[in-house]
Amino acid sequence: MKANITEYLAIDLEKEMWCCRKCNHEIAPARSNYKEGLLVYNRDPQEIHKPIINPDWYEFTFSPDPNWCQILEYYCPNCSTQVEVEYLPPGHPPIHDMEFDIDALKERYLKREGQKV
Amino acid sequence: MAIDATKREQELVEQFLKETTLFLGPEPRLMQDHGLAPITNREIQAILKENDPSIISMARSKMQAGANEAYEMLEQIGAAPGAKWGDVVCGIFTAKGDLSIVSSGGVLIFAGCTQYGVKYIVENWLNDPEVGVEPGDIFYYNDARYGGVHNTDQNLILPVFNNGELIAWIVTVVHEGENGAVEPGGMPSAAEQVYDQGLAISPMRVGRNYKFYKDLVTYFQNSVREPKLQVVDMKAKLHGALRILQRIEETIAEYGVDAAIAVLRKTLDDTVEEVQRRLTQWPDGKVRMMGIADSTLRENLLIKVNLELTKKGGELTLDFRGSSPEFANRANNSVTSAMKGMLAQLFLSFVWPDLPRNQAVLAPMKFIIDDHSIYNASYDVPNAQSMMTFFPAFTVTQAALAKYLYNSPEKATKLIAPWYNMIRTTIYGGITQHGETVGNLCADLNGMPGGAKEGMDGEHSIAPIFAPMSEQGEQELIEEEIPIMQLSRRLMKDNQGFGKYRGGQGYQMFVTQKESDFFGFMTTTIGSKYPSTYGIYGGYACPAYPLAKIKGIDIFEIMKNEPEKMVYTTEEIMNNRPFENATYTTHHGGLQFELAQEGEIYIITQGAGGGYGDVLDRDPELVIKDVEENLISEETANRIYKVFFNPETLILDSEKTEEARRKEREDRKKRGIAYQEFVKNWVTDTPPANLPFYGSWKEKNVIYAGSPDNYMTEGNLKAVWLPNPKDVRIAELETELKELGDKR
Numbered sequence: 083m084k085a086n087i088t089e090y091l092a093i094d095l096e097k098e099m100w101c102c103r104k105c106n107h108e109i110a111p112a113r114s115n116y117k118e119g120l121l122v123y124n125r126d127p128q129e130i131h132k133p134i135i136n137p138d139w140y141e142f143t144f145s146p147d148p149n150w151c152q153i154l155e156y157y158c159p160n161c162s163t164q165v166e167v168e169y170l171p172p173g174h175p176p177i178h179d180m181e182f183d184i185d186a187l188k189e190r191y192l193k194r195e196g197q198k199v
Numbered sequence: 200m201a202i203d204a205t206k207r208e209q210e211l212v213e214q215f216l217k218e219t220t221l222f223l224g225p226e227p228r229l230m231q232d233h234g235l236a237p238i239t240n241r242e243i244q245a246i247l248k249e250n251d252p253s254i255i256s257m258a259r260s261k262m263q264a265g266a267n268e269a270y271e272m273l274e275q276i277g278a279a280p281g282a283k284w285g286d287v288v289c290g291i292f293t294a295k296g297d298l299s300i301v302s303s304g305g306v307l308i309f310a311g312c313t314q315y316g317v318k319y320i321v322e323n324w325l326n327d328p329e330v331g332v333e334p335g336d337i338f339y340y341n342d343a344r345y346g347g348v349h350n351t352d353q354n355l356i357l358p359v360f361n362n363g364e365l366i367a368w369i370v371t372v373v374h375e376g377e378n379g380a381v382e383p384g385g386m387p388s389a390a391e392q393v394y395d396q397g398l399a400i401s402p403m404r405v406g407r408n409y410k411f412y413k414d415l416v417t418y419f420q421n422s423v424r425e426p427k428l429q430v431v432d433m434k435a436k437l438h439g440a441l442r443i444l445q446r447i448e449e450t451i452a453e454y455g456v457d458a459a460i461a462v463l464r465k466t467l468d469d470t471v472e473e474v475q476r477r478l479t480q481w482p483d484g485k486v487r488m489m490g491i492a493d494s495t496l497r498e499n500l501l502i503k504v505n506l507e508l509t510k511k512g513g514e515l516t517l518d519f520r521g522s523s524p525e526f527a528n529r530a531n532n533s534v535t536s537a538m539k540g541m542l543a544q545l546f547l548s549f550v551w552p553d554l555p556r557n558q559a560v561l562a563p564m565k566f567i568i569d570d571h572s573i574y575n576a577s578y579d580v581p582n583a584q585s586m587m588t589f590f591p592a593f594t595v596t597q598a599a600l601a602k603y604l605y606n607s608p609e610k611a612t613k614l615i616a617p618w619y620n621m622i623r624t625t626i627y628g629g630i631t632q633h634g635e636t637v638g639n640l641c642a643d644l645n646g647m648p649g650g651a652k653e654g655m656d657g658e659h660s661i662a663p664i665f666a667p668m669s670e671q672g673e674q675e676l677i678e679e680e681i682p683i684m685q686l687s688r689r690l691m692k693d694n695q696g697f698g699k700y701r702g703g704q705g706y707q708m709f710v711t712q713k714e715s716d717f718f719g720f721m722t723t724t725i726g727s728k729y730p731s732t733y734g735i736y737g738g739y740a741c742p743a744y745p746l747a748k749i750k751g752i753d754i755f756e757i758m759k760n761e762p763e764k765m766v767y768t769t770e771e772i773m774n775n776r777p778f779e780n781a782t783y784t785t786h787h788g789g790l791q792f793e794l795a796q797e798g799e800i801y802i803i804t805q806g807a808g809g810g811y812g813d814v815l816d817r818d819p820e821l822v823i824k825d826v827e828e829n830l831i832s833e834e835t836a837n838r839i840y841k842v843f844f845n846p847e848t849l850i851l852d853s854e855k856t857e858e859a860r861r862k863e864r865e866d867r868k869k870r871g872i873a874y875q876e877f878v879k880n881w882v883t884d885t886p887p888a889n890l891p892f893y894g895s896w897k898e899k900n901v902i903y904a905g906s907p908d909n910y911m912t913e914g915n916l917k918a919v920w921l922p923n924p925k926d927v928r929i930a931e932l933e934t935e936l937k938e939l940g941d942k943r
């Protein structure tokens with residue numbers, strides 16, 4: 083039984099594992115940080131949000147300042163889906179963003195059987 | 200007997216203290232409590248007496264219709280630009296001051312703060328022998344510290360009596376604009392003290408028998424730059440409120456007073472029950488999110504918004520500890536009630552828009568906010584630009600909620616990425632072409648683009664984050680009244696929150712002034728260095744936005760004599776620099792009031808909503824559609840979405856696209872690093888020394904204030920005083936001069 087948590091992540095309640103919804107890859111134990119089972123890439127924000135006006139002339143160009151802001155991209159190690167994106171100041175610890183009560187979730191799904199999930 | 204004497208003495212002391220309180224300011228106990236007043240015996244009695252659901256429903260509809268009517272009236276008769284375009288709200292409160300019924304249109308957050316003002320009157324004036332509350336009384340306030348967003352919003356309050364019994368309160372609120380602050384227009388980003396914020400009316404009686412005291416109104420007029428606006432809109436708000444009063448009286452005549460009292464209380468209690476039921480459907484556990492507000496509107500700083508949500512059963516806790524400390528001399532501090540009002544608006548507009556609009560939506564929620572943090576501004580720090588921190592709180596919460604909502608079996612809306620969160624418009628002041636002194640803001644701020652949704656792209660420049668129904672105004676009508684002219688207004692290419700579903704896009708505006716010798720602008724937005732609005736589920740944020748200026752020209756002369764030189768996009772004008780002798784500059788979005796000469800151009804860009812999902816999952820046909828509609832360039836389609844097509848015919852090259860996407864997936868695997876290994880190299884113990892960072896870093900309870908050596912601990916925050924960047928610059932230049940002198 084799987085509980086869908088985001089567009090790309092589910093929790094397999096029997097195996098107690100975070101899974102990729104695209105390829106079913108088992109990412110990490112459900113009681114741990116799912117990011118631990120993903121690949122991370124530290125992206126210069128100017129590669130995504132390119133300067134629209136000439137960066138040689140102007141201080142502000144529609145592009146974030148890479149000294150202030152970096153983008154962490156998280157990929158499924160099996161199918162490479164970009165599961166999550168995080169904007170952080172350089173060196174800031176990534177956020178442990180989801181920590182669910184697995185026992186409560188299991189209990190709820192047992193009750194929910196037959197319902198649309 | 201001794202006990203009696205002691206008790207009597209105690210009572211005397213208490214009475215003495217009560218009567219001789221030197222200042223009845225906003226009381227922290229009242230200001231921190233967003234819950235409902237305990238149900239009264241009168242309310243219980245009314246609910247027991249009137250328990251026919253069809254009567255309750257009809258009585259509620261009638262009062263709701265009254266609130267809606269008053270809203271329409273204010274839009275029609277209000278003089279403030281804000282009134283005309285929906286920055287208005289009308290509501291009905293219980294006798295104890297809880298907001299129960301609100302107009303369907305308008306800015307809910309205004310009414311979502313006013314309960315504190317009403318409760319202040321109930322607590323301090325209702326039984327005061329000198330003040331008291333009588334039928335026909337008119338109360339009024341605008342000081343945000345008593346419950347408000349900022350002093351530019353003015354609240355009119357009427358008590359509702361039935362046969363001598365106080366049964367309800369009516370409120371009409373308008374974002375009035377000008378209020379006599381240090382800068383024109385009512386939202387001074389230059390305010391360094393609360394005393395720079397203009398008129399500061401604490402909740403007080405301003406009239407009797409539904410007529411204003413003229414002496415007092417004259418005093419208010421005397422304190423602002425637009426005296427006519429002040430009086431006209433006081434009258435407009437009064438007549439809106441009187442319409443609601445009429446509808447309440449009709450409700451009582453038709454269904455009885457118990458029905459009216461029961462409706463007001465039951466609407467609140469039913470909302471609480473339903474919110475708890477809906478919260479129960481979310482998974483139990485914690486969701487965390489952070490964001491950065493990158494400016495105080497004077498200097499660029501990294502101001503951290505930290506949020507840890509805990510959901511258990513029917514209760515949600517919002518813990519904002521770890522966020523930045525407040526600023527002693529900047530205007531971007533939020534009074535807690537304003538921040539909570541904004542989050543009530545988030546739940547009622549974006550999560551459960553089918554619930555009745557009232558304050559009870561927050562009643563099952565708990566907030567944990569440090570004193571002296573950016574979300575619990577002290578009485579003595581300015582707050583005129585509180586939006587610059589509470590909009591980011593909205594965005595961070597909106598992104599976090601997406602992680603609970605996906606799993607909820609019932610949803611009242613589509614899942615949505617954050618809405619664009621900044622008020623991209625001009626605040627203006629000066630003398631018009633008709634010789635009138637004005638100070639206000641343009642309604643363009645209502646053109647915020649929407650976030651991407653589950654299964655659909657976000658809408659372009661559709662509605663502000665704080666009001667689902669409002670307008671952007673008729674530019675031609677505005678130009679008749681004030682000297683502002685818009686020379687270009689079009690959706691900006693490549694200004695997109697990328698994703699499987701993309702965010703809505705915003706327009707860019709060229710703004711100038713014509714026919715005034717004395718007129719100027721302000722802009723009040725953050726997000727020029729660090730994006731303000733994030734994506735969800737792997738979607739990207741919005742870009743960063745400059746304010747661009749082209750000074751030293753008269754564009755009207757150029758358009759007359761050399762019209763071929765005129766261009767209409769930021770990209771063309773800033774990169775091609777078509778006008779000789781002009782200066783072309785960019786700045787962060789916090790422009791403090793400056794005079795503009797006729798024909799000088801200020802360029803503002805509405806942002807973009809956050810993206811939803813992986814860019815490689817975006818349907819290539821949707822990418823091509825965006826190219827066709829000039830929303831993105833071919834280069835962006837290739838680089839971000841890995842979609843290739845024939846640029847002449849716009850026919851998809853599916854082979855090349857598939858191959859490019861396959862290769863990108865391979866590249867991701869090559870460049871991606873295992874999380875544990877990445878974290879080892881990435882995370883630093885403290886914020887980098889070169890970053891002006893405010894907030895927690897590695898541990899939530901250590902809060903930095905601008906440098907790694909300057910920190911505070913949770914529960915012991917203090918306001919941070921920021922030196923004026925001009926003074927800092929002068930000191931630098933003086934040092935340089937001295938060094939040069941020494942060399943010589």
Ligand SMILES: [Zn+2]
Pocket residue numbers: 102103104105106107158159160161162163
């Ligand atoms: Zn996968």
